[in-house]
Amino acid sequence: MANLGIPQNTIAVLQKYEFHFNKRYGQNFLIDTSVLERIIDAAQITKEDCVLEIGPGIGTMTQYLAESAREVVAVEIDKSLIPILQDTLAAYDNVTVINEDILKVDIRKIAEEKNGGRPIKVVANLPYYITTPIIMGLFESHVPLKSITIMVQKEVADRMQVGPGTKDYGALSLAVQYYAKPEIVANVPPNCFIPRPNVGSAVIRLTRHETPRVQVKDEAFLFALIRASFNQRRKTLVNGLGNAAELKLGKEEVAQALAQMGLSATIRGEALTLEQFAQLSDLLV
Numbered sequence: 694m695a696n697l698g699i700p701q702n703t704i705a706v707l708q709k710y711e712f713h714f715n716k717r718y719g720q721n722f723l724i725d726t727s728v729l730e731r732i733i734d735a736a737q738i739t740k741e742d743c744v745l746e747i748g749p750g751i752g753t754m755t756q757y758l759a760e761s762a763r764e765v766v767a768v769e770i771d772k773s774l775i776p777i778l779q780d781t782l783a784a785y786d787n788v789t790v791i792n793e794d795i796l797k798v799d800i801r802k803i804a805e806e807k808n809g810g811r812p813i814k815v816v817a818n819l820p821y822y823i824t825t826p827i828i829m830g831l832f833e834s835h836v837p838l839k840s841i842t843i844m845v846q847k848e849v850a851d852r853m854q855v856g857p858g859t860k861d862y863g864a865l866s867l868a869v870q871y872y873a874k875p876e877i878v879a880n881v882p883p884n885c886f887i888p889r890p891n892v893g894s895a896v897i898r899l900t901r902h903e904t905p906r907v908q909v910k911d912e913a914f915l916f917a918l919i920r921a922s923f924n925q926r927r928k929t930l931v932n933g934l935g936n937a938a939e940l941k942l943g944k945e946e947v948a949q950a951l952a953q954m955g956l957s958a959t960i961r962g963e964a965l966t967l968e969q970f971a972q973l974s975d976l977l978v
Contacts, residue, residue, distance in 0.1 A: 694756075694784075695729075695753075695756035695757045695760055696756070697751060697752060697753040697756060697781060698723065698724065698725060698726035698728075698729045698753055698757075699724070699726065700724040700887070703722055703724050703751065703753065703887060704887070706751050706777060706780075706781060707751070707887075710776065710777050712751075712773065712774075712777065714888060715771055715773075718748075718770060718771050718820055719820030719821055719822050719823070720750065720771070720820070721818070721820075721886040721887070721888060721889075721890050722750045722751060722753060722818075722886060722887050723753050723754065723818055723844070723885060723886060724753075724885060724886065724887050725881075725885035728879065728881050728885050728896070729753065729754055729757050730757070731878065731879045731896060732754065732757075732816065732842060732844070732879075732896055733757050733758070733761050735842050735878040735879070735896055735898050736814055736816050736840065736842035736898065737814075737840070738758060738761040738762050738814065738816075739761070739762070740761075740762070740763050741763060742761075742762045742763055742764075742813075742814050743762065743763060743764045743765075743766070743803075743804070743807045743808035743811075743813045743814075744758050744762045744764070744765045744766070744813065744814050744815070744816055745765075745766050745767075745768070745800065745803060745813050745814070745815045745816075746758055746765060746766070746767040746768070746815075746816050746817060747768055747795045747815065747816075747817035747819060747827060748768070748769060748770070748795075748817055748818060748819060748820065749767040749768075749769050749774075749778060749790070750769070750774060750818070751774065751777050751778065751781055752767075752777070752778050752781035752782050754816065754818060755767050755778070755781075755782055755785075755788060756781065756782065756785070758816060759782065759785040759787055759788050760785075762787070762814075763787065764787050764788075764789075764807050764808070765785075765787060765788045765789070766788075766789045766791065766803050766807060767782075767788060767789070767790050767791070768790075768791045768793055768795045768798055769790060769791070769792055769793075770792070770793065770794050770795070772792050775790065775792050778790050789807075795827060795830075796826065796827065796830055800813075800831070800834070800836040801834075801836045801837070804836060804837045808837075810837060811837060812837040812838055812839040812901070813837065813838060813839065814838075814839050814840050814841075814842070815831060815838060815840070815841040815842070815843070816841075816842050816843070817841075817842075817843045817844070818843070818844040819843050819844065819845055821845065821846045821849070821890070821892075824843075824845050824846070824849055825849070825865060828841065828843070828869065828899070829868060832868070832869075832872040832873070832901075838901050839900075839901060840873075840898060840899060840900045840901060841873070841898070841899040841901075842878075842896065842897075842898045842899075843896070843897060843899075844881065844894055844895070844896050845894065845895060845897060846890075846892050846893075846894060846895075847880060847892065847893040847894055847895045848861075848892070849865070850875075850877050850894075850895035850896075850897040851877075851895075852865050852866055853865060853866060853869045853870075853875045853897060853899070854866070854869075854870075854875040854876065854877060854897070856966070857963060857964055857965060857966050858963065858964060859963075862963050863923045863926075863963070864916075864919050864920050864922075864923045867919050867967050867970060868916065868919065869899060870906065870967055871905050871906055871907065871915075871967060872899075872901060872902060872905060873899035873900055873901050873902060874899070874900045874902065875897055875898070875899050876897065876898050876900070877895050877896070877897050878896050878897065878898050879895065879896040880893065880894075880895050881893070881894040881895060881896060882894075906967060906968075907967055907968055907970075907971035908971070909971045909974050909975055909978075910974070910975050910978050911974070911978045914974055914977075914978045915970065915971060915974040917937075917939060917940060918934065918940065918970065918973065918974050918977070919962075919970055921933055921934055921937035921939070921940055922934065922961075922962030922965070922970070923962050923963070924937070926961070926962070926963065927961075928961070929958070929959050929960065929961055930947060930951065930960055930961060930962055930965075930973075931944050931947045931948050931951070931958050931959075932944065933961075933962065934947045934977075935947055940977075942977060946977065947977065950973055950976040950977050951973070953976060954969065954972055954973065954976070956969070
């Protein structure tokens with residue numbers, strides 16, 4: 694029975710093991726059963742699913758996942774949490790705990806061994822300092838994924854789902870929307886965690902597109918172009934891309950491509966849609 698979403702039960706486990714929060718790992722444990730239930734609902738977990746959980750902590754969400762999914766693989770970087778997880782998850786025979794950095798884990802191998810190579814679902818309460826590398830690592834490695842349902846800083850969740858012309862729109866918005874459909878499913882205040890973070894959080898579901906939203910000649914070039922467009926937000930695309938050494942583009946070349954698209958030479962990256970970036974990428978590659 695999942696019981697760690699109740700604050701006193703979490704505190705009892707932490708005291709039993711004399712656990713000290715490690716700032717290096719940005720640990721904030723969920724202590725709100727309604728939020729945990731919202732995450733499971735949003736992730737649409739069924740008994741058919743193999744779920745990869747990143748950062749299980751003391752196993753709070755892992756218990757909920759184990760009761761809803763066929764199989765759960767939980768990857769935890771902090772070795773001091775492993776004995777706690779062995780205790781809190783002892784009643785579940787469908788959970789495998791791996792003590793490793795998720796950025797070093799072969800997720801394709803997990804999907805092969807645990808799910809016959811079929812797409813898995815990822816669920817995580819991610820440390821805020823490493824949110825972007827983990828999400829982009831999951832997408833860019835093209836591992837078989839159905840969806841990613843994650844707790845992140847509210848500001849980051851907003852950035853993932855906004856469109857052109859807004860101050861939050863940037864390289865992360867475009868990269869996420871290239872691979873997936875983002876949808877914020879819950880806002881979560883700081884008092885739902887131990888210890889309390891200094892910022893609000895949100896649960897966002899990223900449902901993987903079966904094929905990317907746009908087709909381009911060179912995906913790596915598209916992302917290099919997008920990154921360069923937002924490295925210096927206040928610069929026009931002609932200057933920003935023309936000055937980006939890694940792209941090896943001349944300002945005139947960029948201006949000509951924009952003219953071909955019917956766009957002004959003074960336009961900035963924040964005004965372009967993903968489709969326009971794809972078109973520009975194919976003209977310049």
